[in-house]
Amino acid sequence: MNDTQLPWHDAQWRQLQQRRTAGRLAHALLLTGPAGLGKLTFARRLGQALLCESPDTGGDACGRCRSCRLFQAGTHPDYSPVQPAEEGKVIKIDQIRDLCAFLSYTPQYGGYKIALLQPADRLNVNAANSLLKTLEEPLGDCLLLLVTAQPARLPATVRSRCQILSFSSPSPDIALPWLKARIAGGLDAAVLLETAGGAPLAALTYADGERWRRRKELADNYEQVMAGRLDPIRAAEHWARGDLAENLRWLVSWQIDQIRLKMSPQPPRLNNPDLRSRLRGWAERQAPRLLFERLDTAIRLHTLCVTTQVRTDILLEAFLGDVAGE
Numbered sequence: 001m002n003d004t005q006l007p008w009h010d011a012q013w014r015q016l017q018q019r020r021t022a023g024r025l026a027h028a029l030l031l032t033g034p035a036g037l038g039k040l041t042f043a044r045r046l047g048q049a050l051l052c053e054s055p056d057t058g059g060d061a062c063g064r065c066r067s068c069r070l071f072q073a074g075t076h077p078d079y080s081p082v083q084p085a086e087e088g089k090v091i092k093i094d095q096i097r098d099l100c101a102f103l104s105y106t107p108q109y110g111g112y113k114i115a116l117l118q119p120a121d122r123l124n125v126n127a128a129n130s131l132l133k134t135l136e137e138p139l140g141d142c143l144l145l146l147v148t149a150q151p152a153r154l155p156a157t158v159r160s161r162c163q164i165l166s167f168s169s170p171s172p173d174i175a176l177p178w179l180k181a182r183i184a185g186g187l188d189a190a191v192l193l194e195t196a197g198g199a200p201l202a203a204l205t206y207a208d209g210e211r212w213r214r215r216k217e218l219a220d221n222y223e224q225v226m227a228g229r230l231d232p233i234r235a236a237e238h239w240a241r242g243d244l245a246e247n248l249r250w251l252v253s254w255q256i257d258q259i260r261l262k263m264s265p266q267p268p269r270l271n272n273p274d275l276r277s278r279l280r281g282w283a284e285r286q287a288p289r290l291l292f293e294r295l296d297t298a299i300r301l302h303t304l305c306v307t308t309q310v311r312t313d314i315l316l317e318a319f320l321g322d323v324a325g326e
């Protein structure tokens, strides 16, 4: 098993191989499910396998043929990955026009032509409309792979023309052995996995010591604001350093856990089991309604941060000011 063959993808892989064997592989596949499950890895694995000149019995690419070598070098002429030109921006209509032109050419190697769009929810309206025409008139052996953790953001007209392939968090007995084999000793794989909401690849990124240290620092920081020992403006500056979207994800998950701890002395699960007593202490100081309001605000901040150019750092300042003002 190589790095692209993730054990929790087995069912989806088999399902696609069956469809392929039966000649029922759709022209457009929409890969959906939470972030951190490897949907993009799956899409690339499928793309390479369909282009490979001698796939193995399980339908995977051989990794050695001319087509595989071009694919791995990122220069396969029948493969076109499309993503926003800059992170956080949209996929523009010009990019989709180029893609449609690519799909209309005869494949250079006589097999499939594969286009991969990710994150597909970043298609702007015009780009989505332009893509619709292609979805309505599929051209020969073309496969469009659309990858998104937020399918609801795609126009219904696009969604309805795709075959859906959904991914969900694997059970811990599949995820934990995989994760344990990839992290340093001394780290608790179960805590990392819980913190990542069960998504193994997200858990693996948290296993990076720097990230984990940063999370602890932000928790200290939040507590100091709450206790009136740190100015919210200074605190917000600190939060805005580094990956603000990730920092806001922590904030959301702490709010969720505080609500769980407020509602039940022993909640069945927590996103941050290692911070249990600290989060319980925070939750005890606040009314349930306030906790729900905070969760709403934290989710809104995170959404604004990842989908718009709004200055979330300023809004975060107001959020922390509110925390300090209790």
Ligand SMILES: [Zn+2]
Pocket (backbone or CB within 6 Å): 052, 053, 054, 055, 061, 062, 063, 064, 065, 066, 067, 068
């Ligand atoms: Zn090959």
